[in-house]
Amino acid sequence: MIAEEFKQMLGQKSVIRELSEYAAERAKQVGYENVFDYSLGNPSVSVPRAFTDKLIELASSEDSMAVHGYSPSLGITSVREKVAASLSERFGLNYKKEHIFMTSGAAGALAHALRAVVTAGDEVITFAPFFPEYTPYVHGLGAVLKVVPPDTETMQINFEAFEKMFSSKVAAVLINTPNNPSGAVYSTETIKKLAAFLSEKEKEYGHDIYLISDEPYREIVFEHVDAPYTAQYYTHTITCYSFSKSLSLPGERIGYVAVNPDCPDAALIITMCGQISRGIGHNCPPSLIQLAVAQVLDMTADLSVYETNMNILYDGLTKLGFSCVKPGGTFYIFPKALEDDAVAFCKHALKYDLILVPADSFGCPGYFRMAYCIPTEKVERSLTAFEKLAKDYQ
């Protein structure tokens, strides 16, 4: 009596995982330094020293249960208070602990946010290019995920297509800015236009429409880039955050749901998250990690290498004739492939030990994603390989 639903999913092996396994194999043959593995979004910089120090201090505590004991189901109260205070100070909204729910990373945050405001039969709209895991998140609820085609000129929102696809069945709109995989950051203009449209539709349909803002890359924004905080522009915003990228600890599974304090149901949604946890096997992020992260909330790892790498790649690739929107943040860049079939293109790139991810699964065929969270010297050396690759298409 094996559950067929999940058995079927086994067939769909992740392209990214396949590529990264290939890269690991290839590294054994030609040496790790000669494989330009741009496949995996694993941060390449160290956790801040302050985080490690706080973690060790906590672990050394005589009061074992104060550190390793059960967390309340909504998260450790002092941690929620600190997260609320930090968000309020930074973004000017009046967050209290009642608006914060601690989660196992952004995945945990999205799982709860979606369950809180979306039920079976509802529609959720997102925008290509998009993080492919949104599909199982939404399908698992019995809801429908509709993907708005990309605006490849700007990698902002394709409002024309969006407005056409919108209906009264839409319970939530799911955005990801700074964006994986495009690296684009939605501008204040984009967010304002989106907020105005949703407010209008709320009035027209007579029900709330939630904006779920997936922001694990919020702290990786490059110089002079306009990066608005979504919740400031729309009342029914549920912010989903992860410290994975900002603190370089993706394996420690720590993040939160923050509901806009101006949302009348904010506190209700948070207490509901505690109920949603029951049954899905979530039950709070690790206590030790909650407590340690709460000590370094306003810190980040040294993220500057990402901007350095981005500039090298953006300049190098555009010079070689690639077309590409300049990333405003994240550690991704998203150029157009040199042939229509990005899968064929990425396969061809393997000839030069360039591991690139075709963007078909991101809802943007013809493009490819590069995760440049790798050493800068390797990024530089990879340009020679790109030169050879580009020549093959001249």
Added chain:
Amino acid sequence: MIAEEFKQMLGQKSVIRELSEYAAERAKQVGYENVFDYSLGNPSVSVPRAFTDKLIELASSEDSMAVHGYSPSLGITSVREKVAASLSERFGLNYKKEHIFMTSGAAGALAHALRAVVTAGDEVITFAPFFPEYTPYVHGLGAVLKVVPPDTETMQINFEAFEKMFSSKVAAVLINTPNNPSGAVYSTETIKKLAAFLSEKEKEYGHDIYLISDEPYREIVFEHVDAPYTAQYYTHTITCYSFSKSLSLPGERIGYVAVNPDCPDAALIITMCGQISRGIGHNCPPSLIQLAVAQVLDMTADLSVYETNMNILYDGLTKLGFSCVKPGGTFYIFPKALEDDAVAFCKHALKYDLILVPADSFGCPGYFRMAYCIPTEKVERSLTAFEKLAKDYQ
């Protein structure tokens, strides 16, 4: 568009939580030492020093990503190998990493095990007294949880009632031994009888029936108690484990699913767990904790205090006229209340600052649970309070 299903759940405030909040309030008035709080199953002993040392050693590593990086979706490979080796050595089954899936505690393990072998419309059978969180676990799948009434004479399985309730719709049987709340440990005789019955039913109905064995208290078994390892007796066993109690770190959310290696679908179920994780927001237990626990797999915290406390309580309570099956493990004892209505009894006990949990929500009305993971001297002092309580019923 708030999801009504979870909003409705908010009404059902947990009795245990309510009592423990009352106990905390009362402690402020009369002093912590004067409140005998038996409500919460939070381990009272420290994590082993070796765990803390390994954790600090790992956290101090120069290679930040090797410690804090993403875990593969089934768990860190070296950790799965070590868990498999430890189980094989201890229980004589040939576990390999292919049979192990790392989870966020037992809750995560149960969420995956149930989803792997139970689908909407199926029935799951469990035995009273039972852990009340099984209800949302099973209902969340659209399946039906059937609870076999208790055998209060022995707190083993009431086979007569069980056999009557069994039907071809049963996809899985869920047991918890050593048991929360009764403290009973299923004997070899019980497990053999259960296994034989299920094997017979598998033949009769022509489909697999899984035995999901929830074993977070496996390491807390008292002297001379017969405590069989369930998977040794039944091929289709899925073992759900948590290190919360054995290592005293319930807040760190670490456990595993182990499928009997002799089960033909063992490796399939484990890879399916990786797919189940997608969408429910699970995504692996924390890397640092996985790595640290793997270093102390065959260790436990000093659990001896639980047996000491149990003996004091068992002797003291039976002398006062309470009837009670002697616990074989865990840190729970489960006496019969001195009046039919255990809720009224527990309310009355508050008069003497005894915080006891009525067992109605455990499917065993008329009984109450005591979690004696508190200091021994407090257990001793509490007997005076019990004496006063018992007098009121003479």
